[in-house]
Amino acid sequence: MKKAVAILPKNLKILKELGEHLQLARLRRKLSAEQIAERTGLGRKTIHNIEQGSPTVAIGSYLQVLFVLGLEKDLSAVAAADPLGRRLQDAGIMTKNRVPKQSKKS
Numbered sequence: 001m002k003k004a005v006a007i008l009p010k011n012l013k014i015l016k017e018l019g020e021h022l023q024l025a026r027l028r029r030k031l032s033a034e035q036i037a038e039r040t041g042l043g044r045k046t047i048h049n050i051e052q053g054s055p056t057v058a059i060g061s062y063l064q065v066l067f068v069l070g071l072e073k074d075l076s077a078v079a080a081a082d083p084l085g086r087r088l089q090d091a092g093i094m095t096k097n098r099v100p101k102q103s104k105k106s
Contacts, residue, residue, distance in 0.1 A: 007055045018062070019053030025069045026051075040064040 007015075026036055033051070037044045042061055049057050050065055066072045 005055075012053070012055065014053075015055055016053035019051045022062075022065055022069065023051040025071060026065075029069065031069075036065060036068055039068045 026033070033047045034044060036042075037047045040047070040061070042064060046057060046061055047065065050062055063072060063075060066075055
């Protein structure tokens with residue numbers, strides 16, 4: 001049995017907005033959800049869940065829809081700029097790659 005991951009309300013809102021954006025992109029292209037399902041190889045219910053912003057749909061399925069809509073490059077732009085990470089890097093405050101090993105107590 002899979003363990004459910006708790007999704008914060010703020011993140012659920014982001015997924016819902018993503019789903020709405022994908023639905024609007026589909027409608028602007030005058031494509032039906034059935035056409036998207038056929039072109040992605042996903043089920044109609046999965047397309048519906050994506051457009052609802054369901055957190056249970058695999059990110060690969062979201063990517064398939066983005067690809068069919070010609071928007072897959074939008075996903076590669078995520079975190080590309082990373083202004084906070086760059087400021088930390090410039091300040092020399094980067095964390096170590098690994099957490100140090102803890103010694104075993106006998």
